[in-house]
Amino acid sequence: MKIDMEYMDDSTVCDSVSSLVEGCRLPVHMTGTNDWPLAEIISIKDVQGSKCYYVHYVDFNKRLDEWVTEESLDTRKVHFPRKDVGTGTGVSTPKKISIGGGGSVPPPPMAVISRPSSPVNNSELLNGNAVLAAALQKKMNRKRKGPSLDNEDSQDGPVPLVPAMPGPRQSGSMVSHHDDIVTRMKNVEMIELGRHRLKPWYFAPYPQEMVNLPCIYICEFCLKYRKSRKCLERHLVKCNLRHPPGNEIYRKENISFFEIDGRKNKVYAQNLCLLAKLFLDHKTLYYDTDPFLFYVMTVFDNRGFHIVGYFSKEKESTEDYNVACILTMPPYQRKGYGKLLIEFSYELSKFEGKTGSPEKPLSDLGLLSYRSYWAQTILEILMSMKPVGENEKPQITINEICELTSIKKEDVISTLQNLNLINYYKGQYIITLSKEIIQSQYKAMETRKIRIDPKCLHWTPKDWGKRSKW
Numbered sequence: 001m002k003i004d005m006e007y008m009d010d011s012t013v014c015d016s017v018s019s020l021v022e023g024c025r026l027p028v029h030m031t032g033t034n035d036w037p038l039a040e041i042i043s044i045k046d047v048q049g050s051k052c053y054y055v056h057y058v059d060f061n062k063r064l065d066e067w068v069t070e071e072s073l074d075t076r077k078v079h080f081p082r083k084d085v086g087t088g089t090g091v092s093t094p095k096k097i098s099i100g101g102g103g104s105v106p107p108p109p110m111a112v113i114s115r116p117s118s119p120v121n122n123s124e125l126l127n128g129n130a131v132l133a134a135a136l137q138k139k140m141n142r143k144r145k146g147p148s149l150d151n152e153d154s155q156d157g158p159v160p161l162v163p164a165m166p167g168p169r170q171s172g173s174m175v176s177h178h179d180d181i182v183t184r185m186k187n188v189e190m191i192e193l194g195r196h197r198l199k200p201w202y203f204a205p206y207p208q209e210m211v212n213l214p215c216i217y218i219c220e221f222c223l224k225y226r227k228s229r230k231c232l233e234r235h236l237v238k239c240n241l242r243h244p245p246g247n248e249i250y251r252k253e254n255i256s257f258f259e260i261d262g263r264k265n266k267v268y269a270q271n272l273c274l275l276a277k278l279f280l281d282h283k284t285l286y287y288d289t290d291p292f293l294f295y296v297m298t299v300f301d302n303r304g305f306h307i308v309g310y311f312s313k314e315k316e317s318t319e320d321y322n323v324a325c326i327l328t329m330p331p332y333q334r335k336g337y338g339k340l341l342i343e344f345s346y347e348l349s350k351f352e353g354k355t356g357s358p359e360k361p362l363s364d365l366g367l368l369s370y371r372s373y374w375a376q377t378i379l380e381i382l383m384s385m386k387p388v389g390e391n392e393k394p395q396i397t398i399n400e401i402c403e404l405t406s407i408k409k410e411d412v413i414s415t416l417q418n419l420n421l422i423n424y425y426k427g428q429y430i431i432t433l434s435k436e437i438i439q440s441q442y443k444a445m446e447t448r449k450i451r452i453d454p455k456c457l458h459w460t461p462k463d464w465g466k467r468s469k470w
């Protein structure tokens with residue numbers, strides 16, 4: 001909002017594209033659509049005598065950012081950046097949020113739990129050089145982590161996944177403005193992973209010699225990257241893995257989960273983080289993977305166990321986080337695998353006898369999946385309840401819902417509020433399930449064909465706190 005005001009004064013008819021600079025805002029033709037949404041020029045480059053513009057569509061997720069040519073620019077009304085505002089790298093992308101479970105549900109009338117607005121730091125990503133420094137700093141900071149960055153209801157822009165390097169970064173000495181621009185732009189054209197060719201969504205600090213290539217070839221089992229298909233083929237001859245390293249702790253039909261220790265399988269864990277960064281905007285890279293466990297979900301066929309998605313989890317979380325980062329690989333999105341990952345993370349928490357919550361911020365897609373998972377899981381519990389006596393309504397406490405689902409109390413409450421289920425009547429809280437809610441729940445559960453079966457989980461939680469070293 002504030003940024004828009006700053007731009008407003010300076011709307012000008014632009015005489016030619018040559019006067020366009022980084023930070024200008026103007027309507028741009030979004031590739032593959034008929035739309036010309038407002039976009040900001042992030043970078044300009046010369047390609048064989050003609051200019052290319054890297055643009056960010058103001059009201060859209062960064063994954064839609066792209067290079068366009070002059071023909072895609074509507075230069076009739078250009079907002080030039082004000083000098084003292086910088087080049088506008090602080091664009092916030094409002095998220096359009098809807099609540100899962102189908103149907104349009106009005107927002108809660110009042111937030112009973114007041115949430116502090118999250119600190120926003122737009123320079124959340126780092127280039128390769130600063131990554132290591134940040135990781136080391138993060139290791140130092142981990143034990144004294146700041147307050148929870150709980151912004152699931154906010155409209156904030158990028159927030160670092162962890163409050164990495166508070167000291168140096170606040171002074172601005174660690175990440176230069178140039179680095180901000182570099183890490184805001186997608187740098188990998190294409191990757192090949194198993195039988196999939198994927199176009200990355202976000203920056204990832206692959207080595208410089210890799211990012212200049214038309215495609216990075218990644219071994220789908222050990223996640224090592226190679227610069228050509230030939231090199232990958234040579235690698236595959238030597239690579240014996242046909243599944244992620246670590247222990248297979250779950251298998252049902254063709255779905256498996258592998259648990260990978262970030263200390264014991266450091267190279268794999270680092271390569272997994274690197275790969276995931278291509279599709280996660282907020283993720284602060286940690287080359288220091290020691291404190292994390294990685295749970296990789298695979299589907300099995302006669303060629304091996306193919307990675308579908310993963311989540312990472314701190315071995316010890318002081319904040320009851322049960323997920324640090326979570327990603328479903330793009331070819332497997334919108335097929336129910338994201339929910340399966342989430343369901344598995346809560347199943348682990350149930351085995352631990354704890355409630356848990358994902359670390360914030362969640363990506364836009366992650367937030368949608370979680371909200372929908374919470375709603376479906378809580379409604380499943382509520383709808384299965386039987387009355388205690390005749391003419392009696394079933395009764396349940398919030399704490400009982402938490403115990404049954406391992407969903408953290410705050411998330412249970414915010415879900416009940418988002419679904420608008422709680423009413424206050426004659427001195428007590430009453431949950432009312434409307435016909436619409438019940439119908440949309442039945443419909444939603446019909447589409448969730450694959451579920452986690454706790455009987456297929458062979459796992460004993462470790463108490464990492466008791467060990468002097470991981």
Ligand SMILES: [Zn+2]
Pocket residue numbers: 219220221222223224235236239240241
């Ligand atoms: Zn390999």
